[in-house]
Amino acid sequence: MAIGLQLENEKQLLKQYYAGQRMESPNDGFLILLGVRAGQGGSAVALLECSASSLRYEITIPKATRTERKKVKDALEAGEDPDCPRHGPGHRLVRAGKDLVCTDCGVAYAKV
Numbered sequence: 001m002a003i004g005l006q007l008e009n010e011k012q013l014l015k016q017y018y019a020g021q022r023m024e025s026p027n028d029g030f031l032i033l034l035g036v037r038a039g040q041g042g043s044a045v046a047l048l049e050c051s052a053s054s055l056r057y058e059i060t061i062p063k064a065t066r067t068e069r070k071k072v073k074d075a076l077e078a079g080e081d082p083d084c085p086r087h088g089p090g091h092r093l094v095r096a097g098k099d100l101v102c103t104d105c106g107v108a109y110a111k112v
């Protein structure tokens with residue numbers, strides 16, 4: 001069940017999201033991240049609130065791709081602490097149950 005409105009430019013917003021940039025709201029203002037929750041099939045959903053209208057939006061954060069999983073697996077096998085393939089260096093993946101997840105994406109990139 002969706003609790004937020006959908007956004008039309010999800011792809012562009014996701015890029016800004018991963019880069020830690022300010023995300024512009026469709027109704028002036030910008031989007032404030034309220035939280036990330038698990039979605040379906042390994043994806044996640046970010047809940048955002050518009051700073052001007054207080055309308056709430058959701059964007060789906062796609063599940064890890066095969067390439068991203070491999071990158072993380074390679075780092076693990078090399079004995080490194082993998083970073084989030086989307087957020088980049090400095091965003092360490094953390095252990096959540098049997099998964100290695102990025103707390104900003106809410107996406108699991110590897111099994112541990």
Ligand SMILES: [Zn+2]
Nearest residue numbers: 084087102105
């Ligand atoms: Zn991330």
